[in-house]
Amino acid sequence: MSLLVKICGLSTRETLQTALDAGADMVGFVFFPPSPRHLSLEAGRELGRQVKQRALKVALTVDADDATLDNIMDALSPDIFQLHGKESVARLRDIKQRFGRPVMKAVPVATSADLAALPGYAAVADSILFDARAPKDATRPGGLGEPFDWHLLENLDLKLPYMVSGGLHAGNVTEALRVTRAGGVDVSSGVESAPGVKDPEMIKAFIRAARASQDANQELSVR
Numbered sequence: 001m002s003l004l005v006k007i008c009g010l011s012t013r014e015t016l017q018t019a020l021d022a023g024a025d026m027v028g029f030v031f032f033p034p035s036p037r038h039l040s041l042e043a044g045r046e047l048g049r050q051v052k053q054r055a056l057k058v059a060l061t062v063d064a065d066d067a068t069l070d071n072i073m074d075a076l077s078p079d080i081f082q083l084h085g086k087e088s089v090a091r092l093r094d095i096k097q098r099f100g101r102p103v104m105k106a107v108p109v110a111t112s113a114d115l116a117a118l119p120g121y122a123a124v125a126d127s128i129l130f131d132a133r134a135p136k137d138a139t140r141p142g143g144l145g146e147p148f149d150w151h152l153l154e155n156l157d158l159k160l161p162y163m164v165s166g167g168l169h170a171g172n173v174t175e176a177l178r179v180t181r182a183g184g185v186d187v188s189s190g191v192e193s194a195p196g197v198k199d200p201e202m203i204k205a206f207i208r209a210a211r212a213s214q215d216a217n218q219e220l221s222v223r
């Protein structure tokens, strides 16, 4: 199966176009006011129109209520909801039923104990995004540019598609994929020149490196 590459936290027409032209499979839009990547509904509507089915639109929310999700549906019509808060398994089921969209549940990872939540989520979610657990004093649960120990996923036996994220960049994405065997990679800080400021050259370099990793790891696996 082909590797999925997600560029998250896009907020300008120019950098969204760069990600689309460079072949991103998924483009992430953050709807979380404390984030430097937060989008207004109108900005989400405008950027969503630009995607034109060239990639999957991912709406990223944190413990959002139904009214917020309704507004995002109306503005962006996302292909996937990425739920990056403390959403329960029951809430995942509720959102899937109410909005009829696949949900990707972010699972914060710091130690192996964090994987205990997986079976419950895996029974309902359509995919999992493993991300570095945010420090207790963080202003947001993700997009912090810090990796977790990828070896924690080394013996993962998950039937669901999963992505790895957290502190990825063009220089470490190959190793992250080799260790985690993830089917997708997700990046935000690692393609920014400053918090919330996406860099076109960094976006292109990350996608190039991820595609090269996919080829390299496939070669290794057939040897």
Ligand SMILES: O=C(O)c1ccccc1NCC(=O)[C@H](O)[C@H](O)COP(=O)(O)O
Residues within 6 Å of the ligand: 008, 009, 028, 030, 032, 035, 036, 037, 060, 062, 084, 131, 140, 141, 142, 143, 144, 145, 146, 165, 166, 167, 168, 186, 187, 188, 189, 190
């Ligand atoms: O990106 C944000 O600002 C953000 C805010 C609140 C919750 C999640 C957020 N990002 C989630 C993502 O999917 C990021 O791409 C992921 O955490 C990796 O971020 P980074 O370590 O900066 O590459």
